[in-house]
Amino acid sequence: xxxxxxxxxxxxxxxxxxxxxxxxxxxxxxxxxxxxxxxxxxxxxxxxxxxxxxxxxxxxxxxxxxxxxxxxxxxxxxxxxxxxxxxxxxxxxxxxxxxxxxxxxxxxxxxxxxxxxxxxxxxxxxxxxxxxxxxxxxxxxxxxxxxxxxxxxxxxxxxxxxxxxxxxxxxxxxxxxxxxxxxxxxxxxxxxxxxxxxxxxxxxxxxxxxxxxxxxxxxxxxxxxxxxxxxxxxxxxxxxxxxxxxxxxxxxxxxxxxxxxxxxxxxxxxxxxxxxxxxxxxxxxxxxxxxxxxxxxxxxxxxxxxxxxxxxxxxxxxxxxxxxxxxxxxxxxxxxxxxxxxxx
Amino acid sequence: xxxxxxxxxxxxxxxxxxxxxxxxxxxxxxxxxxxxxxxxxxxxxxxxxxxxxxxxxxxxxxxxxxxxxxxxxxxxxxxxxxxxxxxxxxxxxxxxxxxxxxxxxxxxxxxxxxxxxxxxxxxxxxxxxxxxxxxxxxxxxxxxxxxxxxxxxxxxxxxxxxxxxxxxxxxxxxxxxxxxxxxxxxxxxxxxxxxxxxxxxxxxxxxxxxxxxxxxxxxxxxxxxxxxxxxxxxxxxxxxxxxxxxxxxxxxxxxxxxxxxxxxxxxxxxxxxxxxxxxxxxxxxxxxxxxxxxxxxxxxxxxxxxxxxxxxxxxxxxxxxxxxxxxxxxxxxxxxxxxxxxxx
Numbered sequence: 001x002x003x004x005x006x007x008x009x010x011x012x013x014x015x016x017x018x019x020x021x022x023x024x025x026x027x028x029x030x031x032x033x034x035x036x037x038x039x040x041x042x043x044x045x046x047x048x049x050x051x052x053x054x055x056x057x058x059x060x061x062x063x064x065x066x067x068x069x070x071x072x073x074x075x076x077x078x079x080x081x082x083x084x085x086x087x088x089x090x091x092x093x094x095x096x097x098x099x100x101x102x103x104x105x106x107x108x109x110x111x112x113x114x115x116x117x118x119x120x121x122x123x124x125x126x127x128x129x130x131x132x133x134x135x136x137x138x139x140x141x142x143x144x145x146x147x148x149x150x151x152x153x154x155x156x157x158x159x160x161x162x163x164x165x166x167x168x169x170x171x172x173x174x175x176x177x178x179x180x181x182x183x184x185x186x187x188x189x190x191x192x193x194x195x196x197x198x199x200x201x202x203x204x205x206x207x208x209x210x211x212x213x214x215x216x217x218x219x220x221x222x223x224x225x226x227x228x229x230x231x232x233x234x235x236x237x238x239x240x241x242x243x244x245x246x247x248x249x250x251x252x253x254x255x256x257x258x259x260x261x262x263x264x265x266x267x268x269x270x271x272x273x274x275x276x277x278x279x280x281x282x283x284x285x286x287x288x289x290x291x292x293x294x295x296x297x298x299x300x301x302x303x304x305x306x307x308x309x310x311x312x313x314x315x316x317x318x319x320x321x322x323x324x325x326x327x328x329x330x331x332x333x334x335x336x337x338x339x340x341x342x343x344x
Numbered sequence: 345x346x347x348x349x350x351x352x353x354x355x356x357x358x359x360x361x362x363x364x365x366x367x368x369x370x371x372x373x374x375x376x377x378x379x380x381x382x383x384x385x386x387x388x389x390x391x392x393x394x395x396x397x398x399x400x401x402x403x404x405x406x407x408x409x410x411x412x413x414x415x416x417x418x419x420x421x422x423x424x425x426x427x428x429x430x431x432x433x434x435x436x437x438x439x440x441x442x443x444x445x446x447x448x449x450x451x452x453x454x455x456x457x458x459x460x461x462x463x464x465x466x467x468x469x470x471x472x473x474x475x476x477x478x479x480x481x482x483x484x485x486x487x488x489x490x491x492x493x494x495x496x497x498x499x500x501x502x503x504x505x506x507x508x509x510x511x512x513x514x515x516x517x518x519x520x521x522x523x524x525x526x527x528x529x530x531x532x533x534x535x536x537x538x539x540x541x542x543x544x545x546x547x548x549x550x551x552x553x554x555x556x557x558x559x560x561x562x563x564x565x566x567x568x569x570x571x572x573x574x575x576x577x578x579x580x581x582x583x584x585x586x587x588x589x590x591x592x593x594x595x596x597x598x599x600x601x602x603x604x605x606x607x608x609x610x611x612x613x614x615x616x617x618x619x620x621x622x623x624x625x626x627x628x629x630x631x632x633x634x635x636x637x638x639x640x641x642x643x644x645x646x647x648x649x650x651x652x653x654x655x656x657x658x659x660x661x662x663x664x665x666x667x668x669x670x671x672x673x674x675x676x677x678x679x680x681x682x683x684x685x686x687x688x
């Protein structure tokens with residue numbers, strides 16, 4: 001694509017580039033009063049409270065363009081920010097996207113990235129309402145701010161978990177980390193033996209987990225529809241242990257996590273065996289699953305048990321008992337944070 | 345500072361670093377329901393409309409750390425984003441700050457940057473409510489999202505200027521560009537003759553214009569207090585010509601700009617002579633002044649004339665007449681955009 005049709009960014013200029021990238025930008029939110037094209041966007045939340053979260057993704061730190069298609073990158077950059085809004089028990093409505101790019105990127109490459117951004121916006125009814133494009137001296141830099149709305153006072157923080165609450169998680173865990181190992185292995189083989197085609201057959205599920213994560217807007221909606229309000233909630237970007245410890249620390253409680261209950265997919269189990277990495281390690285420390293981790297009152301157990309996308313994996317204890325994991329053989333391990341850490 | 349007391353960022357870890365940088369973060373806005381420390385912040389705008397704008401600043405592209413003190417950089421990064429909110433005729437209330445930093449920065453250096461961020465927040469009653477810190481492979485990267493509020497429907501865009509409206513500008517123009525030339529000159533001398541101390545005496549005003557611009561919240565408040573609603577408004581980040589052309593294009597009108605009316609400071613005139621650059625050129629094409637450019641109905645002229653911080657510099661014409669500047673000698677020049685362009 002880049003070789004056949006390459007338009008230099010300098011040919012369009014900054015304003016031309018923004019026009020090009022936003023010319024098909026359609027808004028769907030009734031609250032979008034003014035979108036891209038002025039000094040700022042204007043949004044009406046119609047009496048709801050505003051939820052706002054912002055993240056930066058840097059090439060070579062957070063993603064590797066050797067195995068990340070630009071369209072997937074655009075989709076994922078939006079998805080991980082929407083995931084933060086979901087983790088507040090709120091509904092994402094708007095985003096702004098700032099990017100920094102070096103001149104090694106063509107307009108066509110950028111358009112692919114924006115195709116992914118727009119695909120995520122379309123899927124989740126989110127409007128892109130602002131942002132800018134800058135030159136970067138090195139690599140591709142993305143900074144996204146996500147905005148959402150919540151009925152006043154109905155947001156859920158990390159700090160409300162109480163003794164005896166049940167710990168729940170959506171979907172399955174560890175898949176994103178294994179998907180990443182697969183991509184890293186194939187990259188290494190490719191670097192050492194140029195021309196060898198990557199062997200990624202039948203790995204669509206795990207590759208999807210790392211390359212195209214989905215924010216669990218569906219879980220938030222299902223909980224709201226079923227009148228279940230979590231007592232605490234967080235999304236899993238760093239790994240289950242690290243996130244559960246955040247909830248314990250902020251809520252000033254302990255926990256028991258049942259290792260055997262942690263949901264992992266069959267695909268993850270198979271690949272974990274190939275790589276000789278226990279899937280539970282991937283779930284606890286792998287990160288990037290973007291599932292929701294939350295606590296509920298015991299009285300909501302029956303309702304939650306009906307949803308096959310939610311698994312109860314433990315319960316909250318008094319703070320004195322600490323944060324622990326019970327293994328299938330009955331041993332107790334102290335939970336420690338070993339999630340991804342860009343500074344680690 | 346960095347040499348005497350240097351704490352490595354890795355010593356604190358990502359979460360430790362965020363805690364360190366936000367430990368003294370106090371919020372003042374009644375609408376700040378939840379600030380830093382969860383998946384997202386929660387804001388109540390109490391029925392007002394939300395205004396949102398986002399910008400990325402990249403070392404080596406938008407700023408040079410050789411002559412930009414980190415505290416000034418933090419202040420300016422906030423100020424230029426608040427300026428966009430002002431340009432919507434709105435009041436800034438909240439910001440999120442994402443930064444990417446390489447390990448050449450110490451915790452102390454970052455704290456200086458945040459001192460500047462907090463100083464700007466304190467001056468303008470704005471709450472810092474989120475953001476993150478990442479590793480960057482090269483240089484310092486800043487991405488700020490500013491949020492503001494406006495009475496529903498009372499925001500001002502670039503597109504409302506009408507025939508016979510008067511064109512107004514706040515403060516004086518061209519100073520930031522001349523301040524930058526001064527810094528660039530001293531940097532060059534310093535690079536060529538190590539040890540020569542920069543000669544920046546008596547240049548505080550122009551250096552302040554480039555290093556510590558102020559968003560014109562005061563002008564927005566004054567206009568609101570005096571029941572003047574501009575018909576169109578934009579802030580001057582790129583240069584007067586470029587911004588006035590934005591208003592003309594979006595409003596589908598032409599204009600006459602009186603060259604002799606463009607406000608320039610005595611300091612700018614003096615330094616312009618030294619550098620042999622006409623101050624009018626600095627005002628038209630220099631950029632980074634962050635003054636407000638706006639149009640008003642003729643009936644508001646008398647009120648505006650009372651404010652010495654606002655200058656009427658021309659008027660709006662039908663689109664067929666184009667965008668023109670009238671020189672003191674009576675010549676007509678077509679206005680062309682020559683503002684800063686990071687891709688130029």
